[in-house]
């Protein structure tokens with residue numbers, strides 16, 4: 551299965567495998583028909599001659615992405631997010647289309663930072679972000695986290711100590727913990743970053759995926775930048791990977807600061823290659839204009855909420871009082887810590903745990919893999935890693951809901967087998 555990312559190879563080739571690890575919409579949830587129909591409206595027989603000129607998306611694209619997409623996206627965001635606390639309406643010139651969040655992060659690193667600079671990030675975070683920063687020779691310094699997201703006291707201390715160029719955080723439905731930074735903390739965070747002249751890069755790929763319309767998250771972080779003061783400011787980074795599917799490679803950045811939008815849209819490779827992904831951008835624009843995207847996101851939210859309820863009850867059935875679940879209010883992940891012998895088994899030798907899970911035909915992401923690596927391991931890092939090794943990040947989006955309970959039973963069986971095996975050994979307890 552060399553057509554897909556290695557993390558997806560087993561679930562694609564083995565239909566009996568239950569993948570609770572992969573962080574993407576499962577193929578059963580991708581709106582394939584709506585996408586195909588949008589694509590055929592863009593490229594199909596009615597799109598070009600003889601009914602009109604060939605579609606412009608066949609040319610090199612506008613550097614910040616097609617204005618038509620940015621306008622349709624603004625209309626969508628302004629409608630969906632209007633009730634989020636702190637929301638400020640977006641306009642098309644505040645957006646730049648990207649190849650998804652990963653490319654945006656990469657470009658922001660190269661445009662805002664120099665090798666050797668420090669970037670701050672939450673200690674427990676998106677497990678692939680560190681390699682993006684390290685590709686640019688950046689030194690990643692962890693900031694502690696609380697149940698409500700980044701710890702502002704530690705953030706201020708780390709800013710004063712390390713003079714970072716950039717702060718990267720996931721303030722909404724965090725990957726992996728599900729935490730959302732409250733409104734007041736967002737205002738305080740921006741004030742801290744401004745005092746230390748540090749750019750804020752908010753990874754908000756799950757912003758639109760709430761489970762309950764009566765409990766919306768606060769507005770995207772870029773809304774909290776009032777553009778006052780001479781400092782780099784705040785940029786929100788978003789993606790269609792989590793709303794539609796990652797194969798689109800389409801996303802956007804949003805900032806109220808011209809310089810930050812320009813930083814992404816005027817990168818050398820964009821100027822040379824033209825706007826990123828114009829054909830897909832045109833198709834997604836069609837999905838926005840037709841209302842298909844809005845309709846899909848509405849049903850996707852309901853599917854994620856139902857999956858969270860399903861997983862939660864399966865965990866309680868399997869592990870009883872030994873599981874502590876952080877019920878997510880949105881996003882892709884449920885974070886659950888195990889106690890007792892199950893916790894000890896999960897926190898044991900990681901290769902053995904992965905193997906035990908694989909031989910039961912199930913995968914999950916153990917929490918310690920979401921902890922930033924430091925050059926020299928500190929006591930704090932060891933303690934957080936040991937605690938997180940007893941937790942699991944379970945994805946709500948990828949595995950069909952009907953198979954989740956079976957997946958949890960397999961996890962339970964794998965850990966029980968490990969626990970009874972004489973070679974099992976436990977990780978040290980948190981200090």
Ligand SMILES: Cc1ncc(COP(=O)(O)O)c(C=O)c1O
Pocket residue numbers: 573649650651652653676720725753755788789790791796800801
């Ligand atoms: C927090 C977070 N940021 C970024 C990404 C990658 O997004 P994209 O596909 O848009 O590059 C992911 C995917 O798992 C993610 O969870």
